[in-house]
Amino acid sequence: MSTTRTTVRRVADYAVLSVLAFLFALPALYLFLGSLKPSDEVLSGLSGFLPTNLSFDNYTAVFSSLNSESTGYFWQFMGVSVLVAFVVVTGGLVVNSMAAYGLTRLKWRGQGTLFTVVVLLMLIPFESVAVPLFYMFNGQRNTVYILALPFIANAFAIYQFHTFFRKIPPSIEEAARLDGAGPWRTFFAIIVPMSKPVFASVAILTFLIQWGSFLWPVLMISDPSVRPLPLELSVFQGQQPPDWGQILAFGVLMVLPVLIVFALFQRWFVQGVASAAVKG
């Protein structure tokens, strides 16, 4: 008796989930389909969903229309985004994990105070320092390094590393010490290799946030040669008349790297996001 009921329930579950998932995926579907359609068919009501006249023309057009000094080059936008994300992620992993270790696992006077300062700084969102930073670094506008520099040291990342390091038993460090390893060797040869999960989740979360970063580039960048992808997308979609096929193709090219990372490291992705809140 209960087997039929559970079957019915199961089918109902799948039905509800499928309908919801479909509705939820519609905007993304529209993006991918539209990027393959002629521009005048993208914005044409429900028929924008019809898979007609599909081709990669928009993609080739993106590369050919973004191909001069004045418009900037597509690979330059991509390069800036990749470079900035790479510097912020790798630099951040090194700097923040070291800070977390130095502040919370080594014993020295002042460590507690400094760590409290870090925790307090976590309360200050980037938005509330954007204006003074814009003023302070006005001479560095339109440079690539200023896009990355303010985001390498990150209080939240330090905190995330700390919550992971906290669970490592001190006996491991004691043993390393007895073997004559100093704090640096202990950290790089023993602590780092056993902390891969937290490195992965911090890296992914940092990359995700950095890849979509918009406010800081808006303030600091006007020159197309150092423009990251999200800023270029906003410039591209503001041109009159907008070429929707190309804009959506540009959007797909922009989200593709994140989607690939997401597909490859899905477990870390979801864990990283969840751990940021639940374990943190």
Added chain:
Amino acid sequence: MRTLEPAHSAPPRREKAPPATPEKRSKATRRNRDRWHGLLMSAPGVGGLIAFVGIPFCYAVVLSFYNVRLGSPAEPSFFGLEHYRRLFTDPDLSGPFLRALLNNLTFAAVVVPVQTGLALALAILLNRKLKAIGLFRSFFFMPVVFPMALVAVIWRLILARGEEGMLNSALNAVSFGNWGAFDWLGDATTAMASIVVLSIWQGVGFQMVILLAGLQQIPGDLYEAARLDRASRWQQFRHVTLPGIRGTLVFVALLTSVLSFRVFDQVYILVRGGGLDEDATRTVMYQAVTTAFDQNNIGQASAVTVVFFLIVVALTVVQRRVVRPDNED
């Protein structure tokens, strides 16, 4: 008294416990030895934070008391509280600014309950042992990886005015041609609702994943016991699920409300290119950026930023207060 995220996010206070050192002999030498290593290791991180968060933050407070303009030959002059007075009483400035505050409040008041509720519903739906459940989970999480700039562009097309907008076209089909074209972004009554919808679409997966992790920490035997007691599904939700994830739920609500005060990207992009009604959707951050960037008025923009920060902090404090009685059971 732990007020926020019980059993989860450890309050920073806990960390400040004095370093317990059972062996007193080597303590002094070790402290000495670790001092330089500790300082060196934390120097880049702490230095970076001080340079790019601490100092700019203090600088924002200082700048807000000065009349500073970018590219102006005039020396910055002390302005006292004038910027703040203007923000709240000068009709030219206070109009848009108070509107921005109100918009932020409206946004938060709608998004926090709706997005948290939706995320909870999705998390409960997805917290089952079904085949391919992982696939469904990633479906709902997917928009989180979309940069907000792109989300804004996609929804600009969906909500486009005229017959060719996706939503208008769908409504037209459903109503057998009785639905005329409507300018969702450009009309002051629906502009904010549009921003709300696209923001929830992008963000709900994030909250869902956090809540899902919270749900999975509820021991299964609690549900078993409830079922033995013939508790209905609703009773199970009410007496097992809700108490089990209350901490996570509070955390998510807090996170969402702070995030909803930081709204900027989608408003900026859609006002600039998408015909979004500016007055109905301007946010505090939008005001800060336009004041600093378009009007070069750094002092005034800093005052906006300081008010923004005070609101975020007040929000955190108030929410902790509101939540407190709940947690003392």
